[in-house]
Amino acid sequence: MPQTFNTPADYVDAAREMADAGRPALARLLAEEAADRTPDPNASARILAEFPGHSLQREG
Template sequence: MTSNTFTHATDYLDAARELADSGRPTLARLLAEEASARTSNPADAARILAEFPGGSLRSED
């Protein structure tokens, strides 16, 4: 059974890939942005965002 708890960047990244594979690119991008934000290495964060192209969908208030 799969856990629905997201505690690590890899959890968000795995879910983003699943959503991308199922034809939900917008949701995939949002999860990829969260994975990127939770990644301490800037090169890894950039790589994650490059895997899911598009502009930022996050709203920062």
């Protein structure tokens, strides 16, 4: 069954899967998307802290 992305938690779960699979850049992108969709700034910061690195999102 394909994975659906309806909540920030879905993105975090996928980010963890990518991190476990050795794909840190994709994990970071998914974490950034989760953080962007999380209304609580503290929760967003915790998500990004779990997946360290520079932002990989494109501007614009």
